[in-house]
Structures are given as C-alpha cells and as structure tokens.
Amino acid sequence: MNENQPKLFTCRSCKVEKSSAEFRKDSRMPYGVDYECVDCRKCRRRTNGEYLLERARKYQKRKGDAVMHITVNQLESLLTNHSCSYCGDPLTDKNSTLDHVFSLSQSYGGANIAGNLTQACRSCNSAKGTDHVADFYRRSDKFTLTLWTDFVRSYTERLIGRAITDIEVEYMKRNLLDEADELRRNSKRKDVATNE
Ligand SMILES: [Zn+2]
Ligand SMILES: [Zn+2]
Incomplete structure (x- = not known):
C-alpha cells in the first residue's frame, strides 16, 4: 500500500467513506481516529447538553478574563426580572x-460576567451560598421543577446567545445535576487525600 495515499475510513454515523483528515485523531481508537466524521460529530454535539455546558463554561472563562465584566445595559436588563430566579x-x-x-470561589470557576449573574432574593442568595446551583435546586423546597426549568433555559440562552429547544433544556438540566455530583465526589476525594 502506498504510504502517501490518504487512508479511508467509514464513518459509523453517516456510513460514508471519508479520508482520515475528516476524522478527529483519537489515539484510544483502534485506527487512531474517531469512529465518526467531524461533520457528524459537530451535528451530534450541537443538540447535546454536554456541548452546551462546555460552550457556556468556555464563554464564561473567556469573558471572565476580560477587564470589563458587566456593562450598565447588561445590569439593567438583568434587573428587569421582578421575581427571584430560585423561589419565584x-x-x-x-x-x-x-x-x-x-x-x-469554586473550582468550576464562575466568572464575574452578566451571564453568570441572576436576580435572587436575599434569603435564597444566602441559603445557596457557594453551592452548585443544581445542589441548591435539590435541597431547596421553594426551588420547584418549573422554576428550575425556567432558570436553566434562561441561563443557557443568555450564555450561548440563542434560543434552545425543550430537549436541550432537558439535556442541560441533566448535565448540571451530573456536574454537581462529580464536583462533590472530587471534593470528597480531596478530603480523603488530606486526611491520610
Ligand atoms: Zn459522518
Ligand atoms: Zn428566592
């Protein structure tokens, strides 16, 4: 076989045979490339909550490093909410x-930007403290499923700058809960490590 000839792989999603350049390199895979082509991967991730969360995080990181965090206009638009995001x-x-x-203060690095701010009553704000928002949802009686759904939708839409579908809202809710679990597990591991 000619070494210079590009290798061809069949994408598991679209079943089209494409050159290796159209697949992400992945050393864990038997042929050293992803099982699906870049186009299919993009397509799949676009409707996936994990992708939304990652994008929201990246946005926060990027903007959080900037000097100007929040404009007066952004602040005013945040203040047009007339009820608490967490208890209504x-x-x-x-x-x-x-x-x-x-x-x-947390390891998941919230940023001081408009996208990371939400209007809340004093009591919810202090009850939530530095907890992950999904953990606060789980333990607050007043933070109902409807409020949680509304919150996740508006939070995500503000960060990624477009309307999201009901399915995406559900993905995002699942991912935030998983993220909170993972952070708790990691911090427990850290506790164990320092106790030893
Ligand atoms: Zn494909
Ligand atoms: Zn409240």
Missing part, C-alpha cells in the same frame, strides 16, 4: 440581590 418570590428594593450562579 416577588423582588423588592429591600430583598433584591444579584447572585453568582456559579460561585467565584
């Missing part, structure tokens, strides 16, 4: 706060 209670001048959805 009406907000007044007295109880209204801006919560960092992903705490700045």
Whole structure:
C-alpha cells in the first residue's frame, strides 16, 4: 500500500467513506481516529447538553478574563426580572440581590460576567451560598421543577446567545445535576487525600 495515499475510513454515523483528515485523531481508537466524521460529530454535539455546558463554561472563562465584566445595559436588563430566579418570590428594593450562579470561589470557576449573574432574593442568595446551583435546586423546597426549568433555559440562552429547544433544556438540566455530583465526589476525594 502506498504510504502517501490518504487512508479511508467509514464513518459509523453517516456510513460514508471519508479520508482520515475528516476524522478527529483519537489515539484510544483502534485506527487512531474517531469512529465518526467531524461533520457528524459537530451535528451530534450541537443538540447535546454536554456541548452546551462546555460552550457556556468556555464563554464564561473567556469573558471572565476580560477587564470589563458587566456593562450598565447588561445590569439593567438583568434587573428587569421582578421575581427571584430560585423561589419565584416577588423582588423588592429591600430583598433584591444579584447572585453568582456559579460561585467565584469554586473550582468550576464562575466568572464575574452578566451571564453568570441572576436576580435572587436575599434569603435564597444566602441559603445557596457557594453551592452548585443544581445542589441548591435539590435541597431547596421553594426551588420547584418549573422554576428550575425556567432558570436553566434562561441561563443557557443568555450564555450561548440563542434560543434552545425543550430537549436541550432537558439535556442541560441533566448535565448540571451530573456536574454537581462529580464536583462533590472530587471534593470528597480531596478530603480523603488530606486526611491520610
Ligand atoms: Zn459522518
Ligand atoms: Zn428566592
């Protein structure tokens, strides 16, 4: 076989035979390339919550490094919400706060940008503390499934800048819950390590 001839692989998703250049390199795979072509991978990830979460995180990271974090206009548009994102209670001048959805102190690196801020009542803000938002959803009685669904939708849409489908909302909810579990497991492992 001629070494210079590009190798051909059949994509498992579209079943089309394509040159190796159209597959991602993956050393874990038997032929050293991904089982599906780049186009199929892109297509699949576009409707996948994992991808949404990753994109949202990258966006936060990128913008969080910038000097200018939040504009007056962004702040004003955030403040047009008149109820708490987590319990739905009406907000007044007295109880209204801006919560960092992903705490700045945590390993998942919440950023000080508009996308990471949401309007919350003082009581939810302090009850949530530095917990992962999905953990707060799980333990707060007032953070109902409807509020959680609305929250995940608006949070994701603001970060990625487009409307998302109901299926994407469900993927995103699942992924946030999984992420919270994973972070808890990791921090437990760390505890174990320091105790030894
Ligand atoms: Zn394909
Ligand atoms: Zn609240």
